[in-house]
Amino acid sequence: MNYKALDPNKTYLITGAAGFIGFYLSKRLLDQGCRVIGVDNINDYYDVNLKHTRLAQLEPYENFTFIKGDISDKSMISNTFEEYKPNIVVNLAAQAGVRYSIENPDAYIQSNVIGFYNIIEACRHNPVDHLIYASSSSVYGANKKVPFEETDFVDNPVSLYAATKKSNELMAHTYSHLYKIPATGLRFFTVYGPMGRPDMAYFGFTDKYFAGEPIKIFNNGDFENDLYRDFTYIDDIVEGIQRLLSNPPVGDVQHKVYNIGNNNPEKLMVFIGALEKALSKSLGKEISFEKVFEPIKPGDVPATYASTDQLQKAVGFKPETSIEEGLQKFTDWYVDYYKKK
Structure with missing residues (x-):
């Protein structure tokens, strides 16, 4: 394994910079002296206050430029590329x-189809060293073979979200082939941590506890055949992305x-138990969630399980954070941020 370290002299364009992964990646790069151009439309899919809180931590950096805009706005994207001439683009807006x-x-x-098309077109007309973009574990659909x-x-997505992410991979492959754009797609597996997305289960469960409401678990109460998830802590994800930034695919097909x-x-259920334990510790008292079991929802898959051999081979990356450690950091942050003590 022989990979190049991060180059702080490059300009990094990160879309979705006020989002969960985008914020942490931007902060990591800024801490290392890189120049970061952040783009985000700050939509209200979830609490915008959280997005403003993340942005407020990036604004003080001199090397940070923020553009409020939507990647589906083609002229905004073209102008941004022409003005800032990014060397490396990380498309996390979706x-x-x-x-x-x-x-x-x-x-x-x-966002996921037209927006991504605008980004990849801009990379075609303003050549970049590397385009990294967010795909998703959902592209595996209801695959029975694990690990994925x-x-x-x-080719069997079970949600429109998954279909749009698969389309990104196809578009990137085509553009890479036609225009020699070095591109890397990342299939993320259930990313969690402090300042995470409130629409994710672990965050929602915590909200419900403080609202005095039961949590809904979509597994029919079937503990033998419970849902499995590959939960990945945010710092591990950012480390993986950082290692890839200066290591675009090489060879005939510059898409990976x-x-x-x-x-x-x-x-x-094990994850929920760990969350209860972490929250108990953060609050200094024993708590447990009231649980309601319901059938699995359309579009949900029974298991997500990543084989990470390829990434480890390419850049020596292997996640290190246990769910106990990661959830403790999340609940400590949550209790502090929402003033729950």
Whole structure:
């Protein structure tokens, strides 16, 4: 394994910079003296205050430039590329969430298809050293074979969200082939941590506890065949992305897709138990969630489980954070941020 370290002299364009992963990646790069151009439309898919809180931590950096805009606005994207001439682009802006794609499909086509097309077109007309973009573990659909490997067949998405992410991989492959754009897609597996996305289960469960409401668990109460998730702590994700930044794919096909997950799936009920324990510690008292069991939702998959061999081979990356450690950091942050003590 022989990979190049981060180059602080490059200009990094990060879309979705006020988002969960985008914020942490921007901060990591700024801490290392890199120049970061952040783009975000600050939409209200979830609490915008959280996005403003993240941005407020980036604003003091001299090397940070923020552009409020939507990646589906082609002229804004073209102008940004022409003005700042980014060397490396990380496209993390996307309409996220599986269930929401059933209620609001327009948002997914707008952001994940048209928005991504605008980014990749801009890379074509303003050549970049590397384009990294967010794909998702949801492209594996209802694959039964685990762990999921990058070589697996992914032509059976079970949600529109998954279909838009698969389309990103296809578009990137085509543009890479036609215009020699070095591109890397990352299939993220359930990313969690402090300042995370409130639409994610662990965050929602914590909200429900403080609202005095039961949590809904979509596994039919079937503990033998419980849902498995590959929960990946945010710092591990950022480390993986950082290692890839200066290491674009080389060779005939300059497009590569990697799983970026924990390679250690947990039963949902085990994860919930760890969350209860972490929250008990943060609050200094024993707590437990009231639970209601319901059938699995359309678009949800029974298991996500990443094989991370390819990424480890490429850049020596392997996640280190246990769910106990990661959830403790989350609940400590949550209790402090929402003043729950």
